Amino acid sequence: MEGGVHRGSWNKKGHVGTILLLMCVFIPSLTSLCPDGDYPNDKGICCNKCPPGFRLTEQCHTVGQRSNCSRCPDRQFMDQINFFPNCRRCKSCKEIYNEVVESPCQKEKNTICRCADGYYKVSIFSEKYDCRKCTQCGSNEKQKQACTPVNNTVCECTENFYRVNKVCVPCNNCTTECKHHCSLPTEDPYYPYVHKGLIAGVAAAVLVLLVLVFFITYTATKWSTKKKLLKSSSQPSDASLDTCQQILMQSEEPSNNTVRAVPTSEQDQPSNLPDCVPLEIKIPDVIYMVLDLVPVLQVKQLVRYLGVKDTEIEQAELDHRSTREAHYQMLRVWAERGSRGGGRGGMLHWHLLQELMDELKKMHLGRAAEELGTKYGIQ
Structure with a gap:
Protein backbone atom coordinates (compact mmCIF):
# COMPACT_ATOMS: atom_id res chain seq x y z
CA MET A 1 0.00 0.00 0.00
CA GLU A 2 2.76 2.35 0.88
CA GLY A 3 4.50 1.44 -2.36
CA GLY A 4 1.39 2.37 -4.38
CA VAL A 5 1.13 5.75 -2.70
CA HIS A 6 4.80 6.39 -3.31
CA ARG A 7 4.49 5.46 -6.99
CA GLY A 8 1.46 7.78 -7.51
CA SER A 9 3.26 10.66 -5.87
CA TRP A 10 6.26 10.08 -8.14
CA ASN A 11 4.04 10.12 -11.27
CA LYS A 12 2.58 13.52 -10.31
CA LYS A 13 6.02 14.94 -9.77
CA GLY A 14 7.12 13.55 -13.16
CA HIS A 15 4.25 15.32 -14.96
CA VAL A 16 5.04 18.60 -13.26
CA GLY A 17 8.70 18.29 -14.23
CA THR A 18 7.78 17.63 -17.86
CA ILE A 19 5.55 20.72 -17.95
CA LEU A 20 8.30 22.86 -16.46
CA LEU A 21 10.79 21.53 -18.99
CA LEU A 22 8.47 22.38 -21.92
CA MET A 23 7.95 25.89 -20.52
CA CYS A 24 11.71 26.40 -20.36
CA VAL A 25 12.01 25.34 -24.02
CA PHE A 26 9.21 27.44 -25.50
CA ILE A 27 9.25 30.60 -23.35
CA PRO A 28 12.58 31.91 -24.80
CA SER A 29 11.27 31.45 -28.34
CA LEU A 30 8.11 33.34 -27.45
CA THR A 31 10.04 36.18 -25.87
CA SER A 32 12.26 36.43 -28.96
CA LEU A 33 9.35 37.59 -31.14
CA CYS A 34 9.89 41.20 -32.26
CA PRO A 35 7.24 43.84 -33.09
CA ASP A 36 6.62 45.04 -36.61
CA GLY A 37 9.50 47.10 -37.98
CA CYS A 90 20.67 53.13 -59.36
CA LYS A 91 19.63 52.02 -62.84
CA SER A 92 21.08 53.87 -65.84
CA CYS A 93 18.90 54.66 -68.86
CA LYS A 94 20.82 53.52 -71.93
CA GLU A 95 20.75 55.74 -74.99
CA ILE A 96 21.89 52.82 -77.15
CA TYR A 97 18.53 51.18 -76.38
CA ASN A 98 16.67 54.45 -77.15
CA GLU A 99 15.88 55.09 -73.48
CA VAL A 100 15.62 58.47 -71.73
CA VAL A 101 15.18 59.36 -68.05
CA GLU A 102 11.57 59.91 -67.00
CA SER A 103 12.29 60.16 -63.27
CA PRO A 104 15.84 60.44 -61.86
CA CYS A 105 17.11 58.16 -59.12
CA GLN A 106 16.43 59.26 -55.54
CA LYS A 107 17.43 57.84 -52.17
CA GLU A 108 14.04 56.13 -51.79
CA LYS A 109 13.41 54.94 -55.37
CA ASN A 110 15.24 53.75 -58.46
CA THR A 111 15.56 55.54 -61.80
CA ILE A 112 12.52 55.31 -64.09
CA CYS A 113 13.28 55.11 -67.83
CA ARG A 114 10.99 55.48 -70.82
CA CYS A 115 11.35 55.14 -74.56
CA ALA A 116 12.62 58.19 -76.42
CA ASP A 117 10.39 60.17 -78.78
CA GLY A 118 9.74 58.19 -81.94
CA TYR A 119 9.94 54.85 -80.09
CA TYR A 120 7.45 52.74 -78.14
CA LYS A 121 7.80 50.09 -75.44
CA VAL A 122 7.34 46.38 -76.15
CA SER A 123 7.34 44.23 -72.99
CA ILE A 124 9.47 41.06 -72.97
CA PHE A 125 9.00 39.75 -69.43
CA SER A 126 8.41 41.39 -66.03
CA GLU A 127 10.46 44.63 -65.96
CA LYS A 128 12.35 43.85 -69.19
CA TYR A 129 11.30 45.64 -72.40
CA ASP A 130 12.59 46.88 -75.75
CA CYS A 131 12.10 50.30 -77.35
CA ARG A 132 11.13 49.87 -81.01
CA LYS A 133 10.85 52.55 -83.68
CA CYS A 134 7.35 53.85 -84.30
CA THR A 135 5.69 52.71 -87.53
CA GLN A 136 5.26 55.27 -90.32
CA CYS A 137 1.98 55.10 -92.22
CA GLY A 138 2.57 53.97 -95.79
CA SER A 139 1.08 54.95 -99.10
CA ASN A 140 -2.71 55.23 -99.23
CA GLU A 141 -2.74 55.29 -95.41
CA LYS A 142 -3.45 57.99 -92.84
CA GLN A 143 -2.69 58.17 -89.16
CA LYS A 144 -5.57 57.20 -86.90
CA GLN A 145 -3.64 57.28 -83.60
CA ALA A 146 -0.22 58.84 -83.00
CA CYS A 147 2.66 56.84 -81.59
CA THR A 148 3.24 57.15 -77.82
CA PRO A 149 6.02 55.81 -75.55
CA VAL A 150 3.77 52.81 -74.76
CA ASN A 151 1.79 52.27 -78.00
CA ASN A 152 2.74 52.07 -81.68
CA THR A 153 1.20 54.18 -84.43
CA VAL A 154 -2.26 53.11 -85.63
CA CYS A 155 -2.86 53.62 -89.37
CA GLU A 156 -5.98 53.26 -91.50
CA CYS A 157 -6.68 53.40 -95.22
CA THR A 158 -7.52 56.69 -96.86
CA GLU A 159 -10.85 57.35 -98.56
CA ASN A 160 -11.83 54.96 -101.40
CA PHE A 161 -9.20 52.43 -100.21
CA TYR A 162 -9.60 49.33 -98.03
CA ARG A 163 -7.13 46.91 -96.46
CA VAL A 164 -6.30 43.56 -98.05
CA ASN A 165 -3.46 41.50 -96.52
CA LYS A 166 -2.12 44.55 -94.63
CA VAL A 167 -2.02 46.66 -97.81
CA CYS A 168 -4.47 49.43 -98.75
CA VAL A 169 -5.81 48.83 -102.26
CA PRO A 170 -8.23 50.98 -104.30
CA CYS A 171 -11.89 50.03 -104.44
CA ASN A 172 -12.21 49.10 -108.11
CA ASN A 173 -14.62 46.17 -107.72
CA CYS A 174 -18.02 46.10 -106.05
CA THR A 175 -16.99 43.80 -103.21
CA THR A 176 -18.53 43.73 -99.74
CA GLU A 177 -15.78 45.89 -98.28
CA CYS A 178 -16.30 48.80 -100.68
CA LYS A 179 -19.71 48.33 -102.30
CA HIS A 180 -20.74 51.82 -101.09
CA HIS A 181 -18.36 53.22 -103.73
CA CYS A 182 -20.09 51.41 -106.59
CA SER A 183 -23.24 52.43 -108.53
CA LEU A 184 -25.21 49.77 -110.39
CA PRO A 185 -27.23 50.67 -113.54
CA THR A 186 -30.98 50.56 -112.85
CA GLU A 187 -32.11 49.90 -116.42
CA ASP A 188 -30.95 46.26 -116.46
CA PRO A 189 -32.63 44.21 -113.68
CA TYR A 190 -30.33 41.23 -114.37
CA TYR A 191 -27.09 43.23 -113.97
CA PRO A 192 -26.53 42.36 -110.28
CA TYR A 193 -26.80 38.63 -110.93
CA VAL A 194 -24.53 38.75 -113.99
CA HIS A 195 -22.01 40.86 -112.08
CA LYS A 196 -21.98 38.47 -109.08
CA GLY A 197 -21.54 35.49 -111.39
CA LEU A 198 -18.63 37.19 -113.15
CA ILE A 199 -16.93 37.94 -109.81
CA ALA A 200 -17.42 34.34 -108.64
CA GLY A 201 -15.91 33.02 -111.86
CA VAL A 202 -12.89 35.30 -111.65
CA ALA A 203 -12.35 34.39 -107.99
CA ALA A 204 -12.45 30.66 -108.79
CA ALA A 205 -9.97 31.11 -111.65
CA VAL A 206 -7.60 33.08 -109.42
CA LEU A 207 -7.83 30.41 -106.70
CA VAL A 208 -6.98 27.62 -109.17
CA LEU A 209 -4.08 29.66 -110.51
CA LEU A 210 -2.71 30.28 -107.00
CA VAL A 211 -2.89 26.57 -106.16
CA LEU A 212 -1.09 25.71 -109.40
CA VAL A 213 1.64 28.31 -108.74
CA PHE A 214 2.10 27.04 -105.19
CA PHE A 215 2.45 23.44 -106.36
CA ILE A 216 4.98 24.36 -109.05
CA THR A 217 6.98 26.53 -106.64
CA TYR A 218 7.00 23.84 -103.96
CA THR A 219 8.16 21.18 -106.42
CA ALA A 220 10.88 23.38 -107.90
CA THR A 221 12.14 24.43 -104.47
CA LYS A 222 12.25 20.85 -103.24
CA TRP A 223 14.17 19.73 -106.33
CA SER A 224 16.59 22.67 -106.09
CA THR A 225 17.25 22.04 -102.38
CA LYS A 226 17.93 18.37 -103.00
CA LYS A 227 20.34 19.26 -105.81
CA LYS A 228 22.21 21.73 -103.59
CA LEU A 229 22.53 19.16 -100.80
CA LEU A 230 23.90 16.56 -103.19
CA LYS A 231 26.33 19.11 -104.63
CA SER A 232 27.52 20.32 -101.22
CA SER A 233 28.02 16.75 -99.96
CA SER A 234 30.38 16.05 -102.89
CA GLN A 235 32.59 19.09 -102.15
CA PRO A 236 35.11 19.47 -99.30
CA SER A 237 33.49 21.05 -96.24
CA ASP A 238 36.63 23.08 -95.42
CA ALA A 239 36.46 24.97 -98.70
CA SER A 240 32.82 25.89 -98.12
CA LEU A 241 33.58 27.03 -94.58
CA ASP A 242 36.52 29.18 -95.76
CA THR A 243 34.30 30.83 -98.37
CA CYS A 244 31.62 31.61 -95.76
CA GLN A 245 34.18 33.01 -93.35
CA GLN A 246 35.74 35.23 -96.04
CA ILE A 247 32.33 36.64 -97.00
CA LEU A 248 31.37 37.27 -93.37
CA MET A 249 34.73 38.96 -92.60
CA GLN A 250 34.34 41.20 -95.64
CA SER A 251 30.78 42.13 -94.62
CA GLU A 252 31.95 43.09 -91.12
CA GLU A 253 34.89 45.30 -92.26
CA PRO A 254 33.92 49.01 -92.00
CA SER A 255 34.22 51.06 -95.16
CA ASN A 256 35.44 54.67 -94.93
CA ASN A 257 34.82 55.56 -98.58
CA THR A 258 31.29 54.32 -99.14
CA VAL A 259 28.05 55.43 -97.49
CA ARG A 260 25.52 52.64 -97.51
CA ALA A 261 21.80 53.31 -97.14
CA VAL A 262 19.92 50.93 -94.89
CA PRO A 263 16.63 49.69 -96.44
CA THR A 264 13.41 50.22 -94.52
CA SER A 265 12.61 46.51 -94.67
CA GLU A 266 14.79 43.45 -94.82
CA GLN A 267 12.60 42.16 -97.63
CA ASP A 268 13.44 45.17 -99.82
CA GLN A 269 17.09 44.09 -100.19
CA PRO A 270 18.01 40.74 -101.77
CA SER A 271 20.77 38.78 -100.09
CA ASN A 272 23.95 37.92 -102.00
CA LEU A 273 25.31 35.66 -99.26
CA PRO A 274 25.40 31.87 -99.68
CA ASP A 275 23.02 29.60 -97.78
CA CYS A 276 25.69 28.78 -95.19
CA VAL A 277 25.77 32.37 -93.89
CA PRO A 278 22.84 33.49 -91.66
CA LEU A 279 21.27 36.74 -92.83
CA GLU A 280 20.86 38.08 -89.28
CA ILE A 281 21.45 36.88 -85.73
CA LYS A 282 19.29 38.88 -83.36
CA ILE A 283 20.82 39.25 -79.88
CA PRO A 284 17.55 38.72 -77.94
CA ASP A 285 16.74 35.53 -79.92
CA VAL A 286 20.18 34.04 -79.17
CA ILE A 287 19.95 34.95 -75.46
CA TYR A 288 16.48 33.42 -75.05
CA MET A 289 17.64 30.23 -76.76
CA VAL A 290 20.71 30.00 -74.49
CA LEU A 291 18.55 30.54 -71.37
CA ASP A 292 16.26 27.70 -72.52
CA LEU A 293 19.14 25.30 -73.31
CA VAL A 294 21.68 25.96 -70.53
CA PRO A 295 20.87 24.81 -66.96
CA VAL A 296 20.25 27.74 -64.60
CA LEU A 297 23.15 26.79 -62.32
CA GLN A 298 25.64 26.90 -65.21
CA VAL A 299 24.70 30.28 -66.75
CA LYS A 300 27.04 32.32 -64.51
CA GLN A 301 29.89 29.91 -65.29
CA LEU A 302 29.20 30.35 -69.02
CA VAL A 303 29.21 34.18 -68.93
CA ARG A 304 32.49 34.13 -66.98
CA TYR A 305 34.03 31.96 -69.70
CA LEU A 306 32.73 34.51 -72.25
CA GLY A 307 34.61 37.33 -70.49
CA VAL A 308 31.88 38.97 -68.36
CA LYS A 309 33.41 40.44 -65.18
CA ASP A 310 32.27 39.51 -61.67
CA THR A 311 31.32 43.14 -61.01
CA GLU A 312 29.04 43.09 -64.05
CA ILE A 313 27.48 39.82 -62.86
CA GLU A 314 26.85 41.32 -59.41
CA GLN A 315 25.35 44.46 -60.98
CA ALA A 316 22.93 42.35 -63.05
CA GLU A 317 21.83 40.49 -59.89
CA LEU A 318 21.29 43.80 -58.06
CA ASP A 319 19.30 45.34 -60.93
CA HIS A 320 17.01 42.33 -61.44
CA ARG A 321 15.32 40.33 -58.71
CA SER A 322 14.37 37.56 -61.13
CA THR A 323 17.17 35.07 -61.83
CA ARG A 324 16.19 34.75 -65.50
CA GLU A 325 16.23 38.55 -65.99
CA ALA A 326 19.65 38.78 -64.31
CA HIS A 327 21.03 36.01 -66.57
CA TYR A 328 19.55 37.81 -69.60
CA GLN A 329 21.41 41.00 -68.63
CA MET A 330 24.73 39.11 -68.14
CA LEU A 331 24.52 37.59 -71.63
CA ARG A 332 23.50 40.93 -73.12
CA VAL A 333 26.62 42.59 -71.64
CA TRP A 334 28.74 39.99 -73.45
CA ALA A 335 26.85 40.36 -76.74
CA GLU A 336 26.99 44.18 -76.74
CA ARG A 337 30.68 44.35 -75.96
CA GLY A 338 31.64 41.90 -78.70
CA SER A 339 29.24 43.32 -81.28
CA ARG A 340 30.49 46.91 -81.14
CA GLY A 341 27.62 48.60 -79.36
CA GLY A 342 24.71 46.30 -79.97
CA GLY A 343 25.79 44.56 -83.16
CA ARG A 344 24.38 46.98 -85.75
CA GLY A 345 20.99 47.53 -84.16
CA GLY A 346 20.76 44.38 -82.03
CA MET A 347 22.52 41.92 -84.36
CA LEU A 348 25.15 39.50 -83.08
CA HIS A 349 28.33 38.97 -85.11
CA TRP A 350 28.81 35.46 -86.42
CA HIS A 351 32.20 34.92 -84.74
CA LEU A 352 30.62 35.60 -81.32
CA LEU A 353 28.10 32.85 -81.95
CA GLN A 354 30.98 30.52 -82.83
CA GLU A 355 32.74 31.54 -79.61
CA LEU A 356 29.56 30.81 -77.63
CA MET A 357 29.27 27.35 -79.20
CA ASP A 358 32.92 26.58 -78.39
CA GLU A 359 32.46 27.50 -74.72
CA LEU A 360 29.31 25.37 -74.50
CA LYS A 361 31.25 22.39 -75.81
CA LYS A 362 34.00 22.97 -73.23
CA MET A 363 31.32 22.91 -70.51
CA HIS A 364 30.07 19.55 -71.84
CA LEU A 365 26.90 21.19 -73.19
CA GLY A 366 27.36 19.91 -76.70
CA ARG A 367 23.62 19.41 -77.20
CA ALA A 368 23.01 23.15 -76.67
CA ALA A 369 25.85 24.05 -79.05
CA GLU A 370 24.46 21.63 -81.65
CA GLU A 371 20.97 23.20 -81.50
CA LEU A 372 22.42 26.71 -81.88
CA GLY A 373 24.50 25.57 -84.85
CA THR A 374 21.49 23.93 -86.46
CA LYS A 375 19.31 27.05 -86.02
CA TYR A 376 21.88 29.47 -87.46
CA GLY A 377 23.54 27.22 -90.00
CA ILE A 378 26.94 26.91 -88.26
CA GLN A 379 28.46 23.43 -88.03
Missing part, protein backbone atom coordinates in the same frame (compact mmCIF):
# COMPACT_ATOMS: atom_id res chain seq x y z
CA ASP A 38 12.08 45.33 -35.77
CA TYR A 39 14.24 42.26 -36.29
CA PRO A 40 16.17 39.94 -33.91
CA ASN A 41 19.94 40.31 -34.13
CA ASP A 42 22.42 37.47 -33.63
CA LYS A 43 22.01 37.81 -29.85
CA GLY A 44 18.21 37.61 -29.96
CA ILE A 45 17.73 41.31 -29.18
CA CYS A 46 15.04 43.17 -31.10
CA CYS A 47 16.60 45.98 -33.16
CA ASN A 48 14.81 48.55 -35.30
CA LYS A 49 15.09 48.38 -39.10
CA CYS A 50 16.24 51.32 -41.24
CA PRO A 51 13.62 53.32 -43.23
CA PRO A 52 13.67 53.60 -47.06
CA GLY A 53 16.60 55.66 -48.29
CA PHE A 54 18.84 54.46 -45.43
CA ARG A 55 21.13 51.48 -44.79
CA LEU A 56 22.23 49.77 -41.56
CA THR A 57 25.54 51.10 -40.21
CA GLU A 58 25.53 49.44 -36.76
CA GLN A 59 22.90 47.22 -35.15
CA CYS A 60 21.76 47.66 -31.55
CA HIS A 61 23.61 45.77 -28.78
CA THR A 62 21.26 45.99 -25.78
CA VAL A 63 17.53 46.06 -25.15
CA GLY A 64 16.13 49.53 -25.74
CA GLN A 65 19.11 50.67 -27.83
CA ARG A 66 18.41 51.82 -31.41
CA SER A 67 20.30 50.77 -34.53
CA ASN A 68 22.48 53.27 -36.38
CA CYS A 69 21.29 54.01 -39.93
CA SER A 70 22.87 56.26 -42.58
CA ARG A 71 21.62 57.74 -45.85
CA CYS A 72 22.35 55.89 -49.08
CA PRO A 73 25.34 57.30 -50.99
CA ASP A 74 24.99 59.10 -54.32
CA ARG A 75 23.66 57.01 -57.24
CA GLN A 76 22.34 54.39 -54.78
CA PHE A 77 18.86 53.81 -53.34
CA MET A 78 16.81 51.61 -50.99
CA ASP A 79 13.05 51.46 -51.59
CA GLN A 80 12.00 49.47 -48.48
CA ILE A 81 12.58 49.22 -44.74
CA ASN A 82 15.64 47.05 -44.23
CA PHE A 83 18.63 46.04 -42.15
CA PHE A 84 21.02 45.69 -45.11
CA PRO A 85 24.56 47.07 -44.88
CA ASN A 86 24.51 48.25 -48.54
CA CYS A 87 22.08 50.17 -50.70
CA ARG A 88 21.20 49.15 -54.26
CA ARG A 89 22.83 50.79 -57.26
